[in-house]
Amino acid sequence: MPRSKEIQKQMRKKVVELYQSAKDYKAISKALGLLRTTVRAIIYKWRKHGTVENLPRSGRPTKITPRAQRQLIQEVTKDPTTTSKELQASLASVKVSVHDSTIRKRLGRVPRRKPLLSKKNIKARLSFARKHLDDP
DSSP states (O other), X not given: OOOOXXXXXXXXXXXXXXXXXXXXXXXXXXXXXXXXXXXXXXXXXXXXXXXXXXXXXXXXXOSSOHXXXXXXXXXXXXXTTOOHHHXXXXXXXXXXXXXXXXXXXXXXOOOOOOOSSOHHHHHHHHHHHHHTTTOO
């Protein structure tokens, strides 16, 4: 069961407090009901960075928000022939400015919507069926 971020932060602070009061990993893990490796990781992070807060992740944050991503997918499913430039313009209306290649990468391959049968094919199948209606 996932814990909320605030509870996690409080738990980490308790681990550090117990560690500062000269308790070993095993005693801390028993007292708080955590795994010994978890206690060790928390203390290692505290000693290395001096904090138990969540540290920023490496790499560039994404420019397309989850909401914009959903909007993109919705527009493409409505009209698969929409170009990436048109999608870029529609995202600009939501104040998300991204390059059209970013949009293409984000969407991946979206198959085109095609009619199941053309009118010509429907006629040909119907005439075939009528011709072979009496076949055993």
